[in-house]
Amino acid sequence: MTRFSIRVMIATLVIITALLLAMPLWAHHGAAAFDVTKMVTVKGTVTDFQYVKPHVQVYFDAKNDKGETEAWQGELTAPNKLSRAGWTKRTLKPGDMITVTGNPAANGAHTLWIRKLIGPDGESLQLFED
Amino acid sequence: MARGSLLWMAPAAALLFAGALDAQTAPPATPSKPAPKHDLTGVWMARNPPAIRAFAGATFTKEEPEMTPWALAKYKEAKSSNGGKYTLETTNDPVVTKCDPPGVPRVYFHPYPFEFVSTPKYMLMLYEYDHMVRRIYTDGRPIPEDPDLTWMGSSVGHWEGDTTFVVDSVGFNDKTWLDRLGHAHSTQLHVTERFRRIDMDHMQLDFIMQDPKALVKPWTATFYYELRPNWELGEISCSGDYLDFKKFEK
Numbered sequence: 001m002t003r004f005s006i007r008v009m010i011a012t013l014v015i016i017t018a019l020l021l022a023m024p025l026w027a028h029h030g031a032a033a034f035d036v037t038k039m040v041t042v043k044g045t046v047t048d049f050q051y052v053k054p055h056v057q058v059y060f061d062a063k064n065d066k067g068e069t070e071a072w073q074g075e076l077t078a079p080n081k082l083s084r085a086g087w088t089k090r091t092l093k094p095g096d097m098i099t100v101t102g103n104p105a106a107n108g109a110h111t112l113w114i115r116k117l118i119g120p121d122g123e124s125l126q127l128f129e130d
Numbered sequence: 131m132a133r134g135s136l137l138w139m140a141p142a143a144a145l146l147f148a149g150a151l152d153a154q155t156a157p158p159a160t161p162s163k164p165a166p167k168h169d170l171t172g173v174w175m176a177r178n179p180p181a182i183r184a185f186a187g188a189t190f191t192k193e194e195p196e197m198t199p200w201a202l203a204k205y206k207e208a209k210s211s212n213g214g215k216y217t218l219e220t221t222n223d224p225v226v227t228k229c230d231p232p233g234v235p236r237v238y239f240h241p242y243p244f245e246f247v248s249t250p251k252y253m254l255m256l257y258e259y260d261h262m263v264r265r266i267y268t269d270g271r272p273i274p275e276d277p278d279l280t281w282m283g284s285s286v287g288h289w290e291g292d293t294t295f296v297v298d299s300v301g302f303n304d305k306t307w308l309d310r311l312g313h314a315h316s317t318q319l320h321v322t323e324r325f326r327r328i329d330m331d332h333m334q335l336d337f338i339m340q341d342p343k344a345l346v347k348p349w350t351a352t353f354y355y356e357l358r359p360n361w362e363l364g365e366i367s368c369s370g371d372y373l374d375f376k377k378f379e380k
Contacts (some may be wrong), residue, residue, distance in 0.1 A: 053371035080242065080258060082363035129361070130175075 034103040034113040042072055042112065046096040051079050052091035058114065060098060072110040074100050076127060077115075084129035096120040132285055162331035170246040170253070170325055173363060174333060176238070182353065187239065188212045188308040190337060190351035193321040201314045201344035208312025217222040219323035223312070224305060229260075229368035231281035233306030234299055235337055238263055238353065246365055253287055253295070258363045266297050277301030279317055293327040308339060308349075330358045 013033055044062030056076040061069050076082060079089075092098065101113035119125045184194050188210075197205060211223040224230040232240060240259035247254040255264040264286040277284040283299040290296050299321045300340050310313050322338040331352065339349040 053366060078242075080366060083364060084361050101332070130358070 001097070022055060032109075033105055033127055035106045036103045036113075039101060039106055040104050040112070041099060041101040041109055041116065043099045044072060045096070046092050046094050046098055047071070047093040048094060049089075051087075051091075052083075053080070054086075056082055058098070058100070058117075060100070068079075072100075072101060072112065074112040074117075075116040076114050081129045082127070085126040091125070092119065149217060150333075162329045163328035164348070165277055165293045165329050168289050168295075169248065170295055170333070171248050173245045173358045173361045175243040175358050176241070176353060177356040178354050186353060187241070187310070187315065190250075190339075190349060193227055195313060195349040196346035197313070198344055198346055200316075201341075204314035204344075205312055208307065209312070210310055210312045212310045217324050218253045223310075224289060224307065225368070229372060230305060231260065231262060233281050233302060234283050235266070235339065236307055236321070237282075239310045241274075241359060242366065245362060253297075255285060256363060259367045260366055261363075264299075266299075273298050279303040281306060283319075283321065290324075295325040295327075297321075297323040297325070299323070314344055315339070315341045318343050333357070 027120055036120040042060075042062045043061035046060050048059040048060065050055075050057040050059075056079050058074040058076065060072050060074065062072055064070050081085070082091075099118040100112055103115040105111040114127065117125050117127060136178055142357075162243045176186070197273075207222070209220060209222045211221040211226045218227055223228060225232050225236070229235075237244075237254060237257050237259065240257070242258035244255060244257040249257065251267065251269050252266055253266040255266060256262075257264075262282060264282050264285055266285040268287050271286060273286050274284050276316060278298060279301055284301040285297050287297040287298040300319070302315065302317060302321075304315060304317050304319075306315070308319075319339065319341040322336075324334075324336040324338075326334045326336070328334055333356070335353050335355060337351045337353070339345060
């Protein structure tokens with residue numbers, strides 16, 4: 001194993017540990033709908049973007065392993081908070097290509113609590129105020 | 131998605147967000163310029179150190195307050211929305227199920243900022259969550275002796291020294307909870323908030339809750355806040371925004 005790949009491995013472990021440490025708070029305050037022990041990444045095309053309270057909704061289509069199109073829904077935080085992170089109701093629009101990483105719905109539905117979102121410009125968008 | 135499962139997520143998300151900022155938090159964090167005299171103007175957001183954050187999403191202190199039998203019985207009836215798996219059918223949290231105003235001091239358990247606006251006669255407190263408003267009279271009037279009962283109470287305030295604004299509030303109805311866990315109070319609740327501006331960007335808020343019917347002795351707690359000079363409060367209307375999720379139930 002090269003020195004570089006060891007570094008990458010250590011960095012990955014550090015990130016995973018940090019995420020695990022952050023979880024008890026989340027779990028304590030309710031993780032009914034989402035499996036916070038899992039993180040999945042889905043690449044797709046925005047079909048609808050609803051900048052609504054209490055949580056902003058992103059709808060997108062993604063291809064599964066068999067090449068079939070599946071409809072996904074992703075949730076973000078409140079628009080009040082996203083606005084303070086620089087978002088507007090126009091930040092995403094139908095047709096935009098996005099890559100979404102988040103906690104999947106515990107019941108297996110195609111729903112994600114979004115933790116990272118790479119927008120149409122290839123930039124990771126800020127998901128929280130401040 | 132069931133609307134109940136959505137409701138808990140705002141606070142949960144905020145806590146998670148707060149968790150991500152752990153490293154830079156413990157107050158007084160990086161000291162800023164000295165606090166201005168008799169001025170709290172601006173938007174403030176909770177920023178507690180980790181030891182407080184461990185419980186501050188739900189309640190005031192790690193230990194239970196000393197409750198009277200009356201309050202303990204009420205507390206046992208409370209089915210909070212705090213434990214995670216709940217639906218609108220399994221909680222009786224009045225904020226979640228009815229969009230009741232949170233009241234004081236529960237309003238501080240919503241993960242949204244608040245703003246001080248100073249006027250000659252009163253200090254306005256604007257809370258982003260459900261655009262709650264409090265008028266804290268600073269014209270020297272005494273605390274009312276027998277006020278009409280309201281959700282947010284009747285408040286008077288005065289300065290102690292240059293940087294501590296002391297607010298006394300009474301006249302609360304007994305429909306609200308003290309916190310997210312469902313600790314009860316009666317109409318005899320008297321809340322004292324001591325807003326001490328530590329420096330330009332940091333504020334310490336000491337709470338003293340007194341209620342002879344509910345609390346055997348005063349319940350005291352301290353939370354911390356940071357100034358957010360670039361933030362603007364938005365609109366949140368619980369009844370309009372939180373109780374109707376049909377618009378994105380696809």
